[in-house]
Amino acid sequence: MFDFFSSQLAFYLAILIAGFIPGIFLILATRMYRQFSMLELFVLSFGSSIVVIDFLLILLGRSPFAITRFSVLATIAFFSAACFAIHKHYQRKSETKISILKQIPDSKISRHSTFLVITLLFLTIFIKTIYFQDAIFPTATDLGHHMYWTKSIAVTGQLPVYEKAEITTSHQIAEPTPIADFIIGEHLFLAAIALISGAEFISAFPVLVLFLIHIMSVLAIFILARTFFKDSAHRNTISIVALFLIGPLFAIASPQAKFVSGGVIGNDIGNLLIPIIILLLLKAFAEKKSELLAYALFISLGLAYTHHLSTFVFIFLAFFALISYIALNIKTIKIDLRAWLKMLRSPAVPAIIAFAAIFIFLLYTPTYLNTKAIDTAVGAPSKATRTGLTFEQLKSTAGEARFAFAMIGIALLFLARNIKKYNQAFLIGWILSLTVMSLRPDWLFIDIPSNRVASYIVYPTAIVAAYMLVTILTAIKSAATKNKNHLSPLFLLATFLLLMSYVATSGLYDNAQSLNVSSSATDSIQTYAASQYLAKQITTEDVILKDHNYLSGDAWIKLFFMRDYNFPLSRGFFKRYEDETKVREQCTNFMISNPSTPAAQECFAGTRTNIIMIDPKIDSEQFRRSEKFWQVYSADAIGIFYKAL
Amino acid sequence: MNNKLIILATTFFILVSFIFLSFSERKQADIDALNVWMLYFESPKDNSLGFVIENHTVNTQFHWEIMSDDTITNQGDVDVKAGVTKKIPVSATNIANKKFTIIVTSGDTKKEIYKNL
Numbered sequence: 001m002f003d004f005f006s007s008q009l010a011f012y013l014a015i016l017i018a019g020f021i022p023g024i025f026l027i028l029a030t031r032m033y034r035q036f037s038m039l040e041l042f043v044l045s046f047g048s049s050i051v052v053i054d055f056l057l058i059l060l061g062r063s064p065f066a067i068t069r070f071s072v073l074a075t076i077a078f079f080s081a082a083c084f085a086i087h088k089h090y091q092r093k094s095e096t097k098i099s100i101l102k103q104i105p106d107s108k109i110s111r112h113s114t115f116l117v118i119t120l121l122f123l124t125i126f127i128k129t130i131y132f133q134d135a136i137f138p139t140a141t142d143l144g145h146h147m148y149w150t151k152s153i154a155v156t157g158q159l160p161v162y163e164k165a166e167i168t169t170s171h172q173i174a175e176p177t178p179i180a181d182f183i184i185g186e187h188l189f190l191a192a193i194a195l196i197s198g199a200e201f202i203s204a205f206p207v208l209v210l211f212l213i214h215i216m217s218v219l220a221i222f223i224l225a226r227t228f229f230k231d232s233a234h235r236n237t238i239s240i241v242a243l244f245l246i247g248p249l250f251a252i253a254s255p256q257a258k259f260v261s262g263g264v265i266g267n268d269i270g271n272l273l274i275p276i277i278i279l280l281l282l283k284a285f286a287e288k289k290s291e292l293l294a295y296a297l298f299i300s301l302g303l304a305y306t307h308h309l310s311t312f313v314f315i316f317l318a319f320f321a322l323i324s325y326i327a328l329n330i331k332t333i334k335i336d337l338r339a340w341l342k343m344l345r346s347p348a349v350p351a352i353i354a355f356a357a358i359f360i361f362l363l364y365t366p367t368y369l370n371t372k373a374i375d376t377a378v379g380a381p382s383k384a385t386r387t388g389l390t391f392e393q394l395k396s397t398a399g400e401a402r403f404a405f406a407m408i409g410i411a412l413l414f415l416a417r418n419i420k421k422y423n424q425a426f427l428i429g430w431i432l433s434l435t436v437m438s439l440r441p442d443w444l445f446i447d448i449p450s451n452r453v454a455s456y457i458v459y460p461t462a463i464v465a466a467y468m469l470v471t472i473l474t475a476i477k478s479a480a481t482k483n484k485n486h487l488s489p490l491f492l493l494a495t496f497l498l499l500m501s502y503v504a505t506s507g508l509y510d511n512a513q514s515l516n517v518s519s520s521a522t523d524s525i526q527t528y529a530a531s532q533y534l535a536k537q538i539t540t541e542d543v544i545l546k547d548h549n550y551l552s553g554d555a556w557i558k559l560f561f562m563r564d565y566n567f568p569l570s571r572g573f574f575k576r577y578e579d580e581t582k583v584r585e586q587c588t589n590f591m592i593s594n595p596s597t598p599a600a601q602e603c604f605a606g607t608r609t610n611i612i613m614i615d616p617k618i619d620s621e622q623f624r625r626s627e628k629f630w631q632v633y634s635a636d637a638i639g640i641f642y643k644a645l
Numbered sequence: 646m647n648n649k650l651i652i653l654a655t656t657f658f659i660l661v662s663f664i665f666l667s668f669s670e671r672k673q674a675d676i677d678a679l680n681v682w683m684l685y686f687e688s689p690k691d692n693s694l695g696f697v698i699e700n701h702t703v704n705t706q707f708h709w710e711i712m713s714d715d716t717i718t719n720q721g722d723v724d725v726k727a728g729v730t731k732k733i734p735v736s737a738t739n740i741a742n743k744k745f746t747i748i749v750t751s752g753d754t755k756k757e758i759y760k761n762l
Contacts, residue, residue, distance in 0.1 A: 114651060627761050
């Protein structure tokens with residue numbers, strides 16, 4: 001029990017040190033605390049910390065020092081001290097005696113609204129916790145892949161080299177070649193927490209960190225909704241309804257809790273950083289403050305170092321927002337353009353651009369910035385999964401009730417008079433860009449899975465749907481108050497209840513559909529026990545092949561060996577071997593499905609595979625029939641065969 | 646004040662949730678609570694026949710048999726407490742060109758491993 005409490009304490013300390021301290025000191029140094037409310041600063045400090053940790057660890061990785069617990073702590077301490085010195089310098093210059101806390105603007109949330117917000121946050125965290133109870137033990141495939149790279153940082157003390165050794169057409173295992181699927185920002189923050197806390201990689205720690213990121217993204221939507229409707233009399237109500245639509249309702253389906261337990265790290269961080277960047281940009285343009293624009297660019301650079309899809313979505317979002325702005329403000333565009341150019345010429349913005357150039361060209365180029373990866377994402381859709389969703393599929397992804405209100409809400413947004421021009425443009429640009437990218441990717445020449453793009457739509461949808469819902473209800477209330485209609489109050493109340501029931505039922509039904517039937521921990525623990533057994537037995541001469549179709553938690557096996565991203569070799573989903581778009585190696589399939597055939601024998605000889613991990617209930621007979629294999633390990637969920645001859 | 650209250654409440658909810666989930670994960674990760682047992686060779690790659698019973702069930706009685714082709718060459722009973730890994734050394738002569746199968750039963754469960762020497 002003492003172990004449990006000490007590991008818990010270490011984990012929360014690590015969250016504080018890596019997740020808040022760097023951001024708080026950056027906010028002090030840049031004097032952002034004068035621009036945002038306490039709640040906004042809470043979210044901003046966390047988002048900023050993720051980005052700062054990324055850049056600090058890249059610098060550390062490029063220095064002669066190894067990335068260790070001590071060096072990470074020392075780097076954070078040095079950065080914080082430097083920021084504090086800058087803050088003190090500004091303080092002396094301004095000669096102000098007002099405390100920092102008093103300089104933070106008050107965002108005026110009423111007592112009733114506060115109670116509602118806390119209740120909704122409680123429900124949000126409670127529902128997600130119930131779901132995670134059966135998904136907290138790490139078994140998810142994506143999370144396993146990401147944890148390999150995170151562990152490689154902790155084990156080697158170096159930045160990861162994203163490479164894997166693949167099987168060639170001549171059945172040999174080739175030298176490792178670069179892979180563009182992973183981006184360093186997905187792993188550095190988790191590696192920092194693992195190093196500081198000493199947390200085990202196969203534990204609750206990765207899911208808990210992602211859960212925290214997710215809760216922060218929910219809070220980010222709440223504060224962003226408040227900013228979008230800053231001038232509306234119903235600002236509080238709209239933001240609370242948005243929190244209701246993004247928090248307790250539709251709480252589990254992608255990209256919410258499912259993305260957290262699934263370990264879709266890039267999306268989770270992207271869904272936090274995108275609202276933060278929009279918040280910064282709205283304030284920067286509305287108040288013509290170049291330091292806010294520079295801060296937004298800094299967080300955008302962090303996004304680019306974390307997730308290519310989120311960056312891609314953000315670029316389109318910004319483009320659509322610009323088009324919307326021009327269309328809605330054609331008369332003032334020349335004056336605006338001059339103001340924008342003035343902001344771009346201020347010292348802070350070119351400084352951030354120079355910082356970005358130094359990092360990208362001299363220190364670390366994100367893996368996806370190569371011709372092959374760019375070619376893969378840009379162009380005509382190459383697969384059926386990339387040709388766009390149907391309207392029905394998009395509705396299902398966004399959540400039926402949210403989607404219904406949001407679609408009417410967009411039309412209303414064009415006519416809205418109580419929204420500032422930048423807020424209107426960003427909100428329209430955000431939702432329209434994602435709608436077009438999801439439904440008609442060919443119009444924009446993008447070639448990325450449509451369902452992944454569509455998952456981003458839930459955030460703007462929640463805000464626009466909240467706006468629409470509040471607009472309808474206030475219109476009905478206002479009409480009733482002014483006695484402009486002949487509808488009875490009872491009918492109005494029934495309408496209100498009906499609308500809310502529709503929204504709540506839709507969201508809660510979605511939650512129920514997404515709940516786990518049971519945990520897969522029992523089978524995965526057996527997989528991990530067998531992997532531990534093999535880790536003690538094998539040498540560099542041995543090559544392992546495992547099955548991805550029926551083994552639980554198999555993506556985590558590589559963490560026991562840390563030899564290569566592709567070690568052990570893996571029999572993938574069967575449909576992958578029938579890919580018509582490119583020639584796939586067949587060895588991993590042959591060596592498990594038909595190990596005695598001549599083709600499989602060639603594969604065994606070429607790859608030197610001699611150890612097979614399979615589900616004994618499904619795949620053991622073909623090995624038992626052959627005299628070349630010994631069964632050396634037997635458990636209910638996993639069997640290991642050794643190729644002796 | 647209200648901003649602080651929202652931050653404090655969120656932090657508190659997250660903390661309670663994390664402690665609960667960490668405790669839940671710890672319980673799920675406890676292999677002794679899974680009611681499973683494993684059988685494996687002590688050295689999987691050579692010709693030795695020594696094997697290991699790793700018990701994570703409440704049943705502690707195990708019966709083992711070593712079969713050479715279709716004949717039982719050796720057998721015995723062993724008591725393996727929950728959470729304990731027991732090595733069973735096997736010395737055999739004249740083992741060339743034979744299949745040795747180790748069959749272990751516990752209650753109504755049975756597992757086997759083998760080597761074709």
